[in-house]
Amino acid sequence: MFCTKCGAELPEGTKFCPACGTPTAAAGVASSTAPATPSPEAGAQSSEDPLARFWNSPKFGWAAVYFNRVLNYVYIGLGLLLLAYGWWAIALVLIIGGSVGAYSVLSRKYHRTHTKCPACGQRVKIGDATCKKCGASLPVQQVKPDTLQEAELEDSANGRFYSLKVKKITLLCTPLLIPFIIILFSVAGDSILGTPVYQIQNAVFSQYGSQTVEQVVDDNFRGPEWSSEKLDENSSIVYVEGYMPLYSEDVRLTFYYEDQGDGTFQYSINSVALLDSGEIYTDFWNIALFMELLYS
Numbered sequence: 001m002f003c004t005k006c007g008a009e010l011p012e013g014t015k016f017c018p019a020c021g022t023p024t025a026a027a028g029v030a031s032s033t034a035p036a037t038p039s040p041e042a043g044a045q046s047s048e049d050p051l052a053r054f055w056n057s058p059k060f061g062w063a064a065v066y067f068n069r070v071l072n073y074v075y076i077g078l079g080l081l082l083l084a085y086g087w088w089a090i091a092l093v094l095i096i097g098g099s100v101g102a103y104s105v106l107s108r109k110y111h112r113t114h115t116k117c118p119a120c121g122q123r124v125k126i127g128d129a130t131c132k133k134c135g136a137s138l139p140v141q142q143v144k145p146d147t148l149q150e151a152e153l154e155d156s157a158n159g160r161f162y163s164l165k166v167k168k169i170t171l172l173c174t175p176l177l178i179p180f181i182i183i184l185f186s187v188a189g190d191s192i193l194g195t196p197v198y199q200i201q202n203a204v205f206s207q208y209g210s211q212t213v214e215q216v217v218d219d220n221f222r223g224p225e226w227s228s229e230k231l232d233e234n235s236s237i238v239y240v241e242g243y244m245p246l247y248s249e250d251v252r253l254t255f256y257y258e259d260q261g262d263g264t265f266q267y268s269i270n271s272v273a274l275l276d277s278g279e280i281y282t283d284f285w286n287i288a289l290f291m292e293l294l295y296s
């Protein structure tokens with residue numbers, strides 16, 4: 001049960017809210033034995049729009065507060081993941097937003113559950129019998145139940161909103177973002193890391209030289225265009241095509257790429273096609289000759 005005024009969670013059977021003192025529903029039933037006619041206020045409440053009743057219910061309010069607390073850590077986690085992908089700008093925004101939010105929640109909790117020792121001023125935990133610093137015995141006190149009015153002031157990962165309304169909107173809207181985030185990650189993950197094109201571009205044919213394939217291609221091709229074609233779950237063909245001044249014509253290189261499933265991959269160059277003259281080299285010696293030329 002929650003206080004209808006401040007939203008604090010009420011201990012079972014209590015007659016007054018321990019946080020704000022408002023009489024609880026239980027107190028109302030106990031004290032007024034025979035209400036002849038329903039009060040106008042009660043009438044107004046029951047005719048209230050069910051949507052508004054849901055929106056204003058303490059349960060929904062607390063759900064929003066808890067959701068925003070969890071979201072802080074989700075943001076930090078996502079931020080760390082993106083940092084690993086090298087998207088440091090978005091990563092920092094997420095990590096800082098999440099950390100500020102999480103810090104705000106923890107610091108509010110600390111201040112709610114701690115008080116100053118009347119003797120020495122040391123921060124002591126409410127409920128402790130004696131001060132750890134000076135040994136003075138502390139007055140018996142209980143931590144006040146948390147209220148929605150105060151929880152509203154927590155920072156959230158989305159910014160310093162201090163508003164329950166924004167927290168509620170965040171709760172309702174974030175699930176809508178999840179499919180979008182999943183799509184973003186699968187597309188971004190595929191296009192940045194681990195794609196056959198990326199792997200071939202950064203591969204090295206050490207028998208010819210120490211440069212990456214991309215460096216060699218950039219040195220020898222004008223306006224190279226990369227593409228790939230999936231053969232099956234683990235293997236792909238990677239193409240790069242562009243004008244080669246050395247041959248005075250468009251040339252297409254075809255690479256074979258195979259993911260080994262253990263974080264490594266195998267690759268080879270399959271063919272060299274001179275597109276204007278229609279010549280295609282697929283044999284070892286002609287390809288080796290071409291590669292020597294490329295790396296020289």
Ligand SMILES: [Zn+2]
Nearest residue numbers: 003006017020
């Ligand atoms: Zn209250």
Ligand SMILES: [Zn+2]
Nearest residue numbers: 117120131134
């Ligand atoms: Zn003390």
